[in-house]
Amino acid sequence: MEDSLVLVDIGNTNIHIWEEGKIYDIKNPIAFGEDVFYISVNENKEKEFLKLNPSALNLKNVVNFDTSYIGLGIDRIMACKAVDDGLVVDAGSAVTIDIMQNKVHLGGVIMPGISSIKKAYATISPKLDIEFGELNLKKLPQNTQEAVTFGGIGAVVLMINSLKKDKKVYLTGGDGKFLSRYIDGVYVKDLVFRGMLKTIKEDLREGKK
Amino acid sequence: MEDSLVLVDIGNTNIHIWEEGKIYDIKNPIAFGEDVFYISVNENKEKEFLKLNPSALNLKNVVNFDTSYIGLGIDRIMACKAVDDGLVVDAGSAVTIDIMQNKVHLGGVIMPGISSIKKAYATISPKLDIEFGELNLKKLPQNTQEAVTFGGIGAVVLMINSLKKDKKVYLTGGDGKFLSRYIDGVYVKDLVFRGMLKTIKEDLREGKK
Known part of the structure; x- marks a missing residue:
């Protein structure tokens, strides 16, 4: 199951994809398989993406992250989560x-x-x-x-x-x-994805939250 | 004679004037009296200014300033000259x-x-x-x-x-x-003008250059 994992980081300009350890960028959302996890700082592209990937899980809703900072972007949270x-x-x-x-x-x-x-x-x-x-x-x-x-x-x-x-x-x-x-x-090119993988492993699968 | 001195600093946006110790800004060149000294970083406004003040003296041509820096703006030179x-x-x-x-x-x-x-x-x-x-x-x-x-x-x-x-x-x-x-x-609000006054006193009037 872990092999078919797809991580999606929807940014302001590009959408960054992690698929079986390979990283690439796309401009517009496409449909992936089953095991899709994502984060987004771009509401419009997120809506398009969710139409094509209705079962994708937003890691923003499961991540456990300790900060007093108000309004920390989810991409920053994920990069920090890895460190x-x-x-x-x-x-x-x-x-x-x-x-x-x-x-x-x-x-x-x-x-x-x-x-x-x-x-x-x-x-x-x-x-x-x-x-x-x-x-x-x-x-x-x-x-x-x-x-x-x-x-x-x-x-x-x-x-x-x-x-x-x-x-x-x-x-x-x-x-x-x-x-x-x-x-x-x-x-570290894939720092955000490392944080996303850690979130899946620690906060989602072990059900800390 | 020193009382009728006018210093003009032609910048990118505004023209800064020093007149008998008073400082003010104007948008477009006007005609001053006899004893007018100026610097400029704005070629177009300088041309307009010289039409109205044909006897104005460009302090760039008399200032003595020791630097290895290539392309140092005359306004920076004058501010530095004061220090x-x-x-x-x-x-x-x-x-x-x-x-x-x-x-x-x-x-x-x-x-x-x-x-x-x-x-x-x-x-x-x-x-x-x-x-x-x-x-x-x-x-x-x-x-x-x-x-x-x-x-x-x-x-x-x-x-x-x-x-x-x-x-x-x-x-x-x-x-x-x-x-x-x-x-x-x-x-120091008038730092550039202090450099211009120093240039007039040291480099022009004492004829060092």
Whole structure:
């Protein structure tokens, strides 16, 4: 039964699928088999998805997660669920940075995503509409490209480093691999799915909730 | 003669005027008297301004400023010119952070401005289209407003604090006063004009250049 398991993460732009350990993205919902579990931050796509997969189970309704944070997105919950202790960085359209300690979520920060920061510069002035270069936080910028790379990507790196303290950093999301070049941490592509699998195993199957 | 001095700082949006110690903004160029000195980062408005003030002197052509930075805006140069040693933060449509040591410019960082960061969040998701709240870097955010305040304004504050080391921080620009609430530094409304006056005194009148 576990072999036919399908996990679906309905995001704002794409729908991320986990199927027998393989991960892929689709733009619009399709019909899967029997054992379908999902999370969603996109109401419209969720409705479409449920028409095609009426028996799919929303893991939001079963997940056990300890936090005082009000309004924590279910995708952030799942990524955090996969980490007992550490800093969980999901770098997508936004960069979310959440702190886990002893399976408890202590709080989290939201920064604009890398592409969103790039767009912000372009909107300010055509002179700032340039590609980011290689980040070097040890050298003061000596031209515009270095200055926006330091102020854009560097700001995200500084934020992560100021929050990590002695914790291990787990990066995921579309820009997670890119950011991991500048962070002492590990990139885990399927972190959200790991949290979903853990939720199925611990909170659903063992009936904790 | 010094009493009739007019300083003009032509920016991207507004034209900032210093006249006998009084500061005000205008949208479009007007004709001033005899002793007019200006800087500009806006070619079109500069042309209009020069038609009305043909004898105005561009301080960009006389300023003596020591830097290895390529492409440093003349407004940043003038703000820095006013500070021999310190961190110079100009918080406008962009936030520029420049480091001065012994009258030498060591480099600088460009971050998106506060209003630009706010717009970036709004573009990512309607859920993030919210006003910033009160920044508290000592408490991990427990809701969306706290999370974007920490990730938006907090990122600027962290960047300034990571660059300041033992230096004094000078803040100016439209959001300079606002930022000074969270920074151990002084807000100097007329920092750019102080640099222009210094340029007139040191580089023009004493004929160093």
